[in-house]
Amino acid sequence: MTNPRIRNTFLALAVLAAGFAWQGAAMAATVKGTVSLPAELKIGRRFLGHWRVENTNVAMQHANLRGGTVVLLVGPQFQAIPPKTVSVEISGLQATPAALVISEGTVVEFKNSDKVSHDLSTPNHPDVMDPARLSSGAVRKQRFATAGEYLVRCTEYPHIVVSVIVTSSPLFSIVEDKGGFKISDVPEGHATLKVWSNGAWVHEQEIDVAARGLDLTVKVQGSSSAKETAE
């Protein structure tokens, strides 16, 4: 029924496609590891008063990083992620997630689930996001068109900070509370690993991604090495 010539041709193409597919899968690797933050970045407070003393009965609990730490790879060839809409909810006087990695043109929806209103803006990029009151239950949509790092702050509650990293790289990972991260489909080759935490790039290192992937322990130095890029 089928022309043997045509059948052979399809078979050959199928084998070729399978070969290409295998080759592509073999070029992607996974970069994973642990980010170790200095004490000053994991105490959970950006603003300290005069006193912070431990109670004498119950062991102290670690601060929740709230997803505010990001590992980003730049340099390798990648396919840019398309713009989309992402949401940030402000509830209980905190924003979740605390950090976003989005592509250019992405729209971020800020939803206020608190009983109090919030005044959100990007003070260091006033041309991007003007201060505007976000009433309880209201949503504010904001498009980030240009690559860069933006800190969306609440004027009334300065501890509410949303880090918005606008980049074309899809190679990033939100660091877990315990410091773990994992970035899949990383092309082999040279790349730059950057760590974002507490509103700033706090670490940067060069890595060579092999076919078998990388397992890194990223140790972030103290404030002296922190680069307040966004500030």
Next chain:
Amino acid sequence: MFLSKIWFVLVGLLAGVAVTAAFVAPRPADRRIEQLEGQRMDRAQYAVEQLLKNDARRWVDYIAKLGTDGKLVDALDAASSRGSGDLRPWHESVRNRLRELVPDRQAIGAESIIAVDGKGRVVARVGDDEGEFGESIAGAEVVADALRGYLSDDVWGAGNRLRRIGAAPVLSKSHDRIVGALVVAVETGKRLAEMWKRNLGVEVAIVLRKDVLSSTLPEALLTQLPELIEEHAAEIASHKRSRALPLYMGNERLLAVAAPFAGEASEQRAYYVLMTRKSPESDPWALLSSTSSDDLKWGRFPWLPLGGGLLALIAIGLFLQRMEIENPLKHLRAEVHSLAKQQVQKIEDTKYGGKLGGIARDINAAIEHFTHAPLPKSETAKKDISAILDPRAASADGKSFDVSGAAAPSKSAVPAPAAMAASLFGTPRSAPGLGGGPPAIPVAPPPTPFTAPSEPAPFLAPTPHAPPPPNHQPPPRPLPPPMARQAKSPETVPSAAAAGPTSGEEGSDQAHFRQVFDDYVALRQKCGESIVGLSFEKFTAKLQSNRQQLMAKHNCKTAQFTVYEKDGKAALRAVPVRG
């Protein structure tokens, strides 16, 4: 007037230095005062920081102690174990318990107390929004810290209010877990500012986001304060305080030190500002206006040195003025008076320096101009003729006329008739008769008011060196020639020719010579001198010969001779006549 001018310049320089010092001297004092005020503000700011710190700890401890209340612990423990359910069953009990525990909440300065369960949900409030509960505030850092087991403080600037926050965990009764937290919000406004003012003696303002929330000074007058802080925001952020900044409140000058509040409020540009009134600018007028009577008391003010110095300045100035101006003026005036009264022939202009000397010379020149009488050359001429005619009459120093004057019987000054005859004003200072010498033979003067009478008037015309008439009484008017002649001293034997015409007529000359010869012979005889060999012809020839010499030498019209006694001997004197 040279010294007077120098003195005035010195006094002017001294005054300039004094004025400069008056304006400049307060500047270092101003800077020092400002520096000291700045240091005082520094200490005040440090004290405020310590007060804030102590206060924060006090409130943290207070709320931690409050969290040990059994009923609260039970209620929060129960609410926390409720999960996401309704907190209403515990809201009332917790709120009432808080009211019971803190009955004097307002009195102690606590604006509100919030109880949250283990998830950070508000169980109850006292103070603000007491009816609100259920919402989560777990995101607030101080609350999250408390729920992790920390006792800490913060400062919030929400809702255009500034509140100091203290939070502490509430532990279960078994002390093995955290069942919630208590948060206290403390007033941070007028009351706090007034307390700091009472304790530190400085004015206080609290600023939040370019608004003066409260102040011990009228807030409306502190419009420049937020801008001032914004200008120095970087300095404040880096040093946790500003230096002492000048601030103007209306017409008042203040020194202000701004420092940020701790915690979240630091991000909200919340500052406390300590201010003190600056002393007024220390310009001389401000200094004078701020002096009191005590400052001018004897013991506090150097009246004696200052008064003595001023008197010395004035005295020296007056002395110099008197010495250089008033006295010369007085003398000049006296001389001018004497001149006007024809008591002197000219002003001794060499006695005066500067402009007074110029005035004297001008007067002399003017008088000479009016009289057209040049200075007599009589002195040299007399000497010549006397030496020629009678060498014995010449004195050792060659000034026969002066020496002979010593024999004048009267001490009253006798004017120099020759000089008067020649010119009232052209007499040389060494003219004969000025030192009381014998009267010279008067020569017929031109009939002008300035010329002297043809006859000498010894008692009328004192020499310039002679003392003025007593009591400055006007001297008697010149007598007519006959009377004057009668009034002359017998030793002064004027020649009759002196009163005669001085024309060049031969007859008159012969008569003049005869008269002189007769007088001469008579006087020699009187003096006991020999007249042997003395003939009129030889005498006349000699006189004519010497007259010619005088006329040639002095370019005069003629010469007149007089006879007089000198040292007990007869002598002759020749006076050239120009007019």
